[in-house]
Amino acid sequence: MSTLLVDLGNTRVKWAKHTARGLGRSRAASHAGWGAAEFRDAVLAAPLSVSRLLLVSVAAARPHKALLAAAAKQGIEVLQVESSREAAGVTNGYREPWRLGADRWVALIGARSLFPRSGPRRRPLCVVDIGTAMTIDLLDVAGQHRGGAIVPGPELMRTSLLRSTGGIAARASGGTRRRKLAPFATDTDGALVSGAAYSLAAAIDRAVLEAKPTLGARPDLVVTGGAAGDILRLLRTRHRWVPDLVLRGLAQLA
Numbered sequence: 512m513s514t515l516l517v518d519l520g521n522t523r524v525k526w527a528k529h530t531a532r533g534l535g536r537s538r539a540a541s542h543a544g545w546g547a548a549e550f551r552d553a554v555l556a557a558p559l560s561v562s563r564l565l566l567v568s569v570a571a572a573r574p575h576k577a578l579l580a581a582a583a584k585q586g587i588e589v590l591q592v593e594s595s596r597e598a599a600g601v602t603n604g605y606r607e608p609w610r611l612g613a614d615r616w617v618a619l620i621g622a623r624s625l626f627p628r629s630g631p632r633r634r635p636l637c638v639v640d641i642g643t644a645m646t647i648d649l650l651d652v653a654g655q656h657r658g659g660a661i662v663p664g665p666e667l668m669r670t671s672l673l674r675s676t677g678g679i680a681a682r683a684s685g686g687t688r689r690r691k692l693a694p695f696a697t698d699t700d701g702a703l704v705s706g707a708a709y710s711l712a713a714a715i716d717r718a719v720l721e722a723k724p725t726l727g728a729r730p731d732l733v734v735t736g737g738a739a740g741d742i743l744r745l746l747r748t749r750h751r752w753v754p755d756l757v758l759r760g761l762a763q764l765a
Contacts, residue, residue: 621760
C-alpha cells in the first residue's frame, strides 16, 4: 500500500510518497493563503495512487482543515500522528506525552532511524528543527527523550522586534533583499537578520555543550527545518543536515 507522508508546519508543507521500496523524493512549498484547491493541486496532484495520508501537523486551523477537505474530496483516508508514550524505539520524556509537539516527536523518531541502535557507533543525539520556531531536543542512546527547548525562529525574532519596539521599527527599511550576515552589521535591517541568525547558532552550539552532563557524552547534532539556511554556516559544531527529517520519521511509523 502506498502512503502519502505530509509534514504540515506553520508556514511550509513538505510531502513525499512512501512505498514498499521506501521513501520517495520529498517536495516542499509555502502554504500561505492556500485553501483546499491549492492543497489538492500541489500535494494531492494526480497521478498519486495512494489510499491513505499519514499527517503530522502543527499548522493553524485554516490550512489544516483545507488539507483535510482536499484529501476527503480525493477519497484519501487521513491518519494524523500524535505524540505518544513510545514509538519506533523512542520514549517520550514529557510527563504528559501529548504536550510534546507532534513535529518534535516525529523528528526524534526520524533522527533515531539515521543511526545504529546498538554497538560502538551508537551515539546520543541533539535534534534541532529550525522553522517558525526553533526546537532543540535530546535523545539518549537508549532512545529516551531527555527534554528540550523552544525559542523563536529567525523570522519570528525579527518580526517580534519590529512589532514590539518603536525605535527599531522606525530605523528599519523593511526591505526584503538578502542581507550579508556579519556579527556586527552597519544598518538596522542587517542587524536584525544577523542578530537572529547568530543568536540561534550560538544557542545550538551551547545546547550541545550543555547536553553532555545529561547524556553522558557529547551528542551528535542533527539539524532540519526550512529556516535553517543561514544558521547552518554559522554553527561551530559538526552537524548532519537532514531536510526531510520529519518525513523520515513518518516513514518509520508508516
